[in-house]
Amino acid sequence: MLRYFAYFIHRLVQVIPIALLIILANFFLLKMAPGDITDVMAGEMGAATPELMAMLRQQFGTDQSVPLQLMHYYGKLLSFDLGFSFRNGMSVAVLIAERLPATVLLASASLLLACVTGVGLGWLSANTRRPWIKNGISILTTVGFATPLFWIGLMLIVLFSIHLQWLPTGGVEDIDSEYEGIARLLDIARHMIMPVLSLSFFYLAIYARITRTAIKDVERLDFVRTAHAKGLSNVRVSVVHVLRNALLPIVTVTGMQIGSILSGSVVIETVFAWPGLGRLAFDAVSQRDLNLLLGILFCSSLVVMLTNIATDLIYAALDPRIELK
Structure with a gap:
């Protein structure tokens, strides 16, 4: 320690x-x-x-x-x-403090959804023997890479807000509502569905591709063959031995994607009128508010650098062979 x-x-x-x-x-x-x-x-x-x-x-x-x-x-x-x-x-500090929770909520939820779903799809693609599942996941990841974030957001608004009228078009919660407690949390969750899906779709594709490749690389190593020779079940070997070692590049990618997901939130927050730092930065650019924009860029840079430090620490904790220098 x-x-x-x-x-x-x-x-x-x-x-x-x-x-x-x-x-x-x-x-x-x-x-x-x-x-x-x-x-x-x-x-x-x-x-x-x-x-x-x-x-x-x-x-x-x-x-x-x-x-x-x-x-x-x-x-x-x-x-x-x-x-x-x-x-x-x-x-500027007060403005950033007011908007930061909304951006952290959106970015963390999107990254968590992309990581969990992407790793799951990557593991399934690497272990399934059914071609239609592999092809389906491959098509999904290709679409995720090729589709712009703002287009996904606009299509979700057209479908779920305009035609089906299931979800609100934007904002973090209903302004005129008097929800409290669980009711308010559920209202915020309803407003988060489309922004989180839009922002996580691209990163989901990245995690799925990297997980599949990492699993295939780890499966060729000697300790995996030894685990099979000991009579361990395929599921146990795949989850406990292979997936754990395949998480190392995923941790690296997660640290690298923090800055990217913060920049992507600018587009999503603008499309969905999400009151976060991305929307605030966009307004600062249009209004030529130099102090505000410098403050946002400075805080975002600090978040990225601290995340890189945390990534190195997690990487060393997962793999004892790595030395911290």
């Missing part, structure tokens, strides 16, 4: 310079984009006189040089201040 803790602290120290570089890259990339919040607000006011533009730029600090703005932003981060969203009239 001590070596795991020491490795975690060591990797955590390495995260700091990487995070600073990510902030630097994000800052200059966003500054290269044309327009800023003053252009958006002046356009909405219907008056873009030079005096008004100068006043807004002074108010928002965009009249300063880019290096000076960057130094001021780094200074705020040292005091754990992500800045202020002038567009929303709130602290």
Whole structure:
């Protein structure tokens, strides 16, 4: 346990310079984009006189040089201040804290569904002797790879919300409802069905393909033949011995998919009006809210880096041969 803790602290120290570089890259990339919040607000006011533009730029600090703005932003981060969203009239940290639970709920549920279903389908495809099952799973995974997330979401809305009227079109819960306790949880679950299915479909295909390949590779190893020679049942060998060792690449893929699933949630949250960080980032881009967008990108980068550390720790726990350095 001590070596795991020491490795975690060591990797955590390495995260700091990487995070600073990510902030630097994000800052200059966003500054290269044309327009800023003053252009958006002046356009909405219907008056873009030079005096008004100068006043807004002074108010928002965009009249300063880019290096000076960057130094001021780094200074705020040292005091754990992500800045202020002038567009929303709130602290960036407060906005992220309000939207983060919805994104975590959507992403974790989608990843869990994709992992469990994908691993199950991959195991079934690797062990079944029925061609129609293998072909069916292969077709399903091919469709999952080729179909855009937003198209799946729109088709689910057309089918289950418009034609069948079984599920709500969007949101995380009914705004005008007064549900509490179990009733509220069930209402949230109803709103989650279509977004979770849409976001998990692509990753389900990845898990199914990787699991099938990993199982086929492990089945060729000597210890599997030894387990069969001892008289163990095929199901026991497949589940206890083969599948456990085949989980190693799946853990790696899971760590790698965290960043991808966060970016995919931007599309899904927009389609289903899901009040998460993805929707907030989309609004920040359209409104040129630099502080808010930097805060979201920074927090997302931290989540990805911490997930990579956790993936290494889980990997070492599953396989004692791996040394943490």
